[in-house]
Amino acid sequence: MKLVENNVCAPKGFSALGKIVGIKKSGKMDFAVLFSDVPADAAAVYTSNKVKGAPLIVTKEHLQDGKAQAIVVNSGIANVCTGKKGIEDAREIAASAAKELHIGAEDVLVASTGLIGAYLPMDRLLSGIKGIRNELKKEKHDAAKAIMTTDLYEKEIAVKSENFTIGAIAKGAGMVHPNMATMLCFITTDAKIPADKLKKFLKSSVDKSFNMISVDMDMSTSDMAVILANGHAGSADEKKFQQALDFVCIEMAKKIARDGEGATKLIEVEAKNAKTAEDARKIARSVITSNLVKCAFFGNDPNWGRIMSAVGSSGAEFNESLMDIHFGNVQIVSRGAAAAFDFRKVQDIMKKDCLKITLDMKQGRENAKAYGCDMTYDYVKINAVYHT
Amino acid sequence: MKLVENNVCAPKGFSALGKIVGIKKSGKMDFAVLFSDVPADAAAVYTSNKVKGAPLIVTKEHLQDGKAQAIVVNSGIANVCTGKKGIEDAREIAASAAKELHIGAEDVLVASTGLIGAYLPMDRLLSGIKGIRNELKKEKHDAAKAIMTTDLYEKEIAVKSENFTIGAIAKGAGMVHPNMATMLCFITTDAKIPADKLKKFLKSSVDKSFNMISVDMDMSTSDMAVILANGHAGSADEKKFQQALDFVCIEMAKKIARDGEGATKLIEVEAKNAKTAEDARKIARSVITSNLVKCAFFGNDPNWGRIMSAVGSSGAEFNESLMDIHFGNVQIVSRGAAAAFDFRKVQDIMKKDCLKITLDMKQGRENAKAYGCDMTYDYVKINAVYHT
Numbered sequence: 208m209k210l211v212e213n214n215v216c217a218p219k220g221f222s223a224l225g226k227i228v229g230i231k232k233s234g235k236m237d238f239a240v241l242f243s244d245v246p247a248d249a250a251a252v253y254t255s256n257k258v259k260g261a262p263l264i265v266t267k268e269h270l271q272d273g274k275a276q277a278i279v280v281n282s283g284i285a286n287v288c289t290g291k292k293g294i295e296d297a298r299e300i301a302a303s304a305a306k307e308l309h310i311g312a313e314d315v316l317v318a319s320t321g322l323i324g325a326y327l328p329m330d331r332l333l334s335g336i337k338g339i340r341n342e343l344k345k346e347k348h349d350a351a352k353a354i355m356t357t358d359l360y361e362k363e364i365a366v367k368s369e370n371f372t373i374g375a376i377a378k379g380a381g382m383v384h385p386n387m388a389t390m391l392c393f394i395t396t397d398a399k400i401p402a403d404k405l406k407k408f409l410k411s412s413v414d415k416s417f418n419m420i421s422v423d424m425d426m427s428t429s430d431m432a433v434i435l436a437n438g439h440a441g442s443a444d445e446k447k448f449q450q451a452l453d454f455v456c457i458e459m460a461k462k463i464a465r466d467g468e469g470a471t472k473l474i475e476v477e478a479k480n481a482k483t484a485e486d487a488r489k490i491a492r493s494v495i496t497s498n499l500v501k502c503a504f505f506g507n508d509p510n511w512g513r514i515m516s517a518v519g520s521s522g523a524e525f526n527e528s529l530m531d532i533h534f535g536n537v538q539i540v541s542r543g544a545a546a547a548f549d550f551r552k553v554q555d556i557m558k559k560d561c562l563k564i565t566l567d568m569k570q571g572r573e574n575a576k577a578y579g580c581d582m583t584y585d586y587v588k589i590n591a592v593y594h595t
Numbered sequence: 596m597k598l599v600e601n602n603v604c605a606p607k608g609f610s611a612l613g614k615i616v617g618i619k620k621s622g623k624m625d626f627a628v629l630f631s632d633v634p635a636d637a638a639a640v641y642t643s644n645k646v647k648g649a650p651l652i653v654t655k656e657h658l659q660d661g662k663a664q665a666i667v668v669n670s671g672i673a674n675v676c677t678g679k680k681g682i683e684d685a686r687e688i689a690a691s692a693a694k695e696l697h698i699g700a701e702d703v704l705v706a707s708t709g710l711i712g713a714y715l716p717m718d719r720l721l722s723g724i725k726g727i728r729n730e731l732k733k734e735k736h737d738a739a740k741a742i743m744t745t746d747l748y749e750k751e752i753a754v755k756s757e758n759f760t761i762g763a764i765a766k767g768a769g770m771v772h773p774n775m776a777t778m779l780c781f782i783t784t785d786a787k788i789p790a791d792k793l794k795k796f797l798k799s800s801v802d803k804s805f806n807m808i809s810v811d812m813d814m815s816t817s818d819m820a821v822i823l824a825n826g827h828a829g830s831a832d833e834k835k836f837q838q839a840l841d842f843v844c845i846e847m848a849k850k851i852a853r854d855g856e857g858a859t860k861l862i863e864v865e866a867k868n869a870k871t872a873e874d875a876r877k878i879a880r881s882v883i884t885s886n887l888v889k890c891a892f893f894g895n896d897p898n899w900g901r902i903m904s905a906v907g908s909s910g911a912e913f914n915e916s917l918m919d920i921h922f923g924n925v926q927i928v929s930r931g932a933a934a935a936f937d938f939r940k941v942q943d944i945m946k947k948d949c950l951k952i953t954l955d956m957k958q959g960r961e962n963a964k965a966y967g968c969d970m971t972y973d974y975v976k977i978n979a980v981y982h983t
Contacts, residue, residue, distance in 0.1 A: 258907030258915050288903050290916065290932050323900025324933050498886070499978055506979030512711025515676050519646030527646050528678065544678050545712050584972045590887055591894030591971075 208368040208451055216345045217365035217374040218397035219439035220244045224342045225349030228335030230283035230321070230328060236353035238335050240304065241278040241393055242343050246314060247435040248399075249275035250406035252413045254430040261286045261293035262317040263431060265301060269313045273402025275435055276314040278393055279304045279336075280354050282378070286319040286327050296327050303336045316433060318391055320378060321356050351376040354391060357589060362462040368451040371398035371440040375455050379430075379463040390417060392432040392459055398448055399438035408449050409434050416456035419488070419577040420464045421496045432456070464578040465560075469585030473561045474504055477576045481568045486523035487575035490566060493521030494577070501582035507557040509550070511539045518566065531567040596756040596839055604733045605753035605762040606785035607827035608632045612730045613737025616723030618671035618709070618716060624741035626723050628692065629666040629781055630731050634702060635825040636787075637663035638794035640801045642818040649674045649681035650705040651819060653689060657701045661790025663823055664702040666781055667692045667724075668742050670766070674707040674715050684715050691724045704821060706779055708766060709744050739764040742779060745977060750850040756839040759786035759828040763843050767818075767851040778805060780820040780847055786836055787826035796837050797822050804844035807876070807965040808852045809884045820844070852966040853949075857973030861949045862892055865964045869956045874911035875963035878954060881909030882965070889970035895945040897938070899927045906954065917957040922950065 211217050221243055228238040251270055253263055269275065279300055286293045297317050305312040319327070351361035355378050365374035379390030400408070413432055434452075465473040476494045481487035494500055497517040503510040511532055518525060532540035535556040537548050556562065599605050609631055616626040639658055641651055657663065667688055674681045685705050693700040707715065739749035743766050753762035767778030788796070801820055822840075853861040864882045869875035882888055885905040891898040899920055906913060920928035923944035925936050944950065 256904060256907040257913070258903050285900075288900060288915065288928075288931055288933075323898075323903060324928075498974075502975050502978030505975065508979065512673075512676060515646050515711060516644060519644040525645070527676065540676075543676055545676075582975055582978075584975050586886075587890050587893065587970055587972050587975060590890030591896065 208366050208454065211365045211367045211372065213345060213347055213374065214351060214363035214365050214376050215241050215374040215393060215395045218372040218395045218437070220397060220437045221374070221395045222343040223346050223350040224339060224344065225346070225351070225353030226335060226342065228281070229331040230281055236349065237281055237283045238332070239280045239350040239353035240339050240343065241350060241395065241435070242308065243276050243395070243435055243437040245437055246274050246276045247437040248273055248402040248405055249316070249433065249435050250402055250409050251431050251433040252409055258287065260319060261289055261297045262319045264294060265297040266316045266318065266431065266433070269301065269316055272313070274314060275316050276310045277304060277308055278316045278318065278433060278435070280318045280391065280393070281327065281332065282354050282356050283321040284319060284325050284327050285321045285323050287323040289324070289326055292326060296329055299329065300332060300336070303333055304339065307336055307339050309340070318431060320354065320391055354378040357468055359466055362459055362466070364455055364458050366451055366455060369444060369447050371396055371443045371448065373398070373451050373455050375459055377459040377463060390430050390463055392417065392456070394432065394434040394452070394455065396434065396436045397438065397440035398436055398443035399441050400436045400443065400448065404445070405434055405436055408452050411449060412452045412456040415453055416460035419492065419575070420460045421492065421577065421579045461578050464580050467580035468589045469583040469587070470580030471505065471583060472559070472581055474564065474579050474581065475561065475576060476564045476579070477566065477574060479565060479567045479574045480571055481573045481575070482524050482571040484573040484575065486525070486570070487573040489521045489523040490518050490525070490568065491575045491577035493517045494564070494566070495579035498582055501579065504557065504562060505581035505583045507554050509534055509539055509553045509557065511545070514564070514566070515540070525568050525570055529569040531569070533565040535563055596754050596842065599753045599755045599760065601733060601735055601762065602739060602751035602753050602764050603629050603762040603781060603783045606760040606783045606825070608785060608825045609762070609783045610731040611734050611738040612727060612732070613734070613739070613741030614723060614730065616669070617719040618669055624737065625669055625671045626720070627668045627738040627741035628727050628731065629738060629783065629823070630696065631664050631783070631823055631825040633825055634662050634664045635823040636661055636790040636793055637704070637821065637823050638790055638797050639819050639821040640797055646675065648707060649677055649685045650707045652682060653685040654704045654706065654819065657689065657704055660701070662702060663704050664698045665692060665696055666704045666706065666821060666823070668706045668779065668781070669715065669720065670742050670744050671709040672707060672713050672715050673709045673711050675711040677712070677714055680714060684717055687717065688720060688724070691721055692727065695724055695727050697728070706819060708742065708779055742766040745856055747854050750847055750854070752843055752846050754839055754843060757832060757835050759784055759831045759836065761786070761839050761843050763847055765847040765851060778818050778851055780805065780844070782820065782822040782840070782843065784822065784824045785826065785828035786824055786831035787829050788824045788831060788836065792833070793822055793824055796840055799837060800840045800844040803841055804848035807880065807963070808848045809880065809965065809967045849966050852968050855968035856977045857971040857975070858968030859893065859971060860947070860969055862952065862967050862969065863949065863964060864952045864967070865954065865962060867953060867955045867962045868959055869961045869963070870912050870959040872961040872963065874913070874958070875961040877909045877911040878906050878913070878956065879963045879965035881905045882952070882954070883967035886970055889967065892945065892950060893969035893971045895942050897922055897927055897941045897945065899933070902952070902954070903928070913956050913958055919955040919957070921953040
């Protein structure tokens with residue numbers, strides 16, 4: 208498996224575009240299209256929030272047959288809490304793009320991200336959709352940029368493994384939380400994989416990646432991860448495919464965590480040797496979502512008491528008097544109590560832009576990793592002023 | 596029912612003290628004693644965090660007989676994650692105070708709040724305990740001040756209803772979350788109520804108050820609410836007693852929420868007309884705990900999309916297309932979509948130091964209120980630097 212260029216355009220038969228249609232006040236790119244030259248097998252995983260965006264509802268309908276050929280995405284407005292009109296708008300976008308691309312409307316998936324409760328400027332969107340067929344190409348970064356909201360940088364990757372290639376772009380910076388919260392990830396591959404298997408592979412990768420990140424506790428209304436497999440590279444070894452898809456999704460999840468609103472560093476929490484896999488996941492996620500832990504990380508303060516407290520409220524089975532905690536390679540806690548450690552050495556570790564925390568539960572053999580970031584003044588600033 | 600002075604000392608037969616024993620580096624008061632002149636019926640509710648402080652373990656033991664006569668509290672160090680030595684220390688504090696007060700050690704309850712993972716300075720504590728019997732008096736604010744950590748002001752109340760009086764002091768500013776997270780509340784009454792009933796009344800009041808506040812998502816390891824009833828005023832009407840206790844606990848909960856670390860305002864979220872009582876509680880709590888909602892409140896931004904999203908991730912049954920939202924008396928959302936409202940008028944409402952949000956679910960007849968605060972730069976600042 209090796210990294211290659213061109214993200215979603217790396218697999219055979221895929222093209223993309225990113226452009227300005229005029230939704231964002233900033234004047235930045237706000238519209239993207241991903242396209243496969245033949246109908247592809249397709250699968251998706253959606254937000255668990257009960258309030259669901261209109262695009263998500265339409266995408267779900269269009270994916271019922273397990274086939275899709277294009278994904279049309281806008282940023283700036285999420286088209287959520289917009290009632291019947293919102294759903295009609297999402298349908299019209301799909302239909303209009305389908306007409307331009309000479310495919311069926313049910314083969315177009317739609318996604319929107321941005322402000323909740325506002326209507327899409329349909330005139331500008333429909334003007335922007337005109338002529339997209341000729342604008343599609345093997346492009347490098349435009350689609351990744353056009354789906355950004357408060358993201359500071361584009362999130363993209365492509366890997367080649369055996370005979371197939373997998374590419375992905377993603378967005379997500381605020382409202383990112385376990386259970387697929389405000390993030391979008393679009394994955395393309397030229398491997399030949401039927402839709403039902405694709406769904407299984409995607410679900411498995413998402414559980415190890417996007418469901419293990421947290422920037423804050425809020426689950427978004429619009430999140431989805433979608434994969435299109437157009438078959439140009441022929442059948443793939445299933446194990447190798449799952450491995451490659453895991454890698455792609457975990458790398459994208461880390462990029463999202465590192466780009467958490469206001470974040471200064473990526474934090475990786477591994478819960479090792481938990482009693483059950485679910486306990487390991489609960490512990491890692493409880494620590495990564497604790498505001499107090501995240502503030503301490505911003506302050507480069509090895510406040511392990513807050514970690515113990517977060518583990519205690521995780522709902523997992525554990526015995527605190529067995530637990531060890533390491534920050535990087537320095538042991539902070541030994542059998543549930545303070546270890547003697549060099550405070551300066553730990554602070555140096557905490558000041559790096561990637562901090563690894565390991566919790567050894569000594570209760571069993573199950574491990575899980577969660578990814579997040581520190582909580583900073585800028586997190587508050589960004590979220591106190593972000594509005595229409 | 597009317598407000599009276601002297602908080603925990605207001606009911607007949609109770610005295611208290613607050614003093615400096617030298618645990619806090621700031622040199623502020625860090626030690627308090629509450630005392631009843633006769634053994635009292637007693638009950639407590641504890642944190643649900645699986646990591647429990649040593650004082651909590653000892654208090655639980657001493658409360659097994661439903662009787663207590665004194666509560667001894669220190670602030671500055673929580674005596675949590677301190678292993679066997681922590682428990683021995685807590686026992687020694689109780690025994691030493693009991694000796695001074697001429698009562699049995701099992702009638703002394705102990706509580707500690709502050710930093711996790713450090714040992715108590717036992718020499719200073721034991722010196723401080725010497726002579727407490729002569730220092731106890733009908734005092735006004737000292738005990739309330741001595742139990743503070745990052746609290747900005749003391750939290751105290753007393754009410755007289757019918758023949759009985761109830762008084763309370765509390766602390767809590769950070770790590771405050773539903774399910775009794777880092778807060779202490781000590782309640783005294785001269786009503787005569789047997790311990791088993793006292794427990795039932797306390798649990799019911801806590802569910803409406805301390806379990807409905809949130810400053811952040813972290814559950815503490817040391818929280819407890821304790822009530823002592825010494826019977827000097829004779830039997831009380833049970834309904835009146837529950838009403839008075841509810842009032843005392845809700846007022847203390849609001850004071851804690853308003854004093855949330857870095858908070859600039861108190862926020863009260865009421866979920867009305869939910870299908871079930873549990874749904875109403877879930878909805879109110881999900882909104883009050885959302886970082887994004889809290890940041891928007893700090894920015895005086897009526898970002899109702901974040902509220903909808905928080906309701907959607909609450910796990911409660913609801914129909915978004917029925918929902919109305921009011922900020923104060925201004926309707927922001929009508930049947931799940933934006934209502935036409937005067938932005939300036941809403942901003943004026945949001946700028947006040949107490950903001951009331953009402954969510955009308957129109958799904959049934961159950962209501963619940965939750966209390967919290969906004970999230971600010973100072974929240975991050977306080978929690979990035981608080982350390983030994």
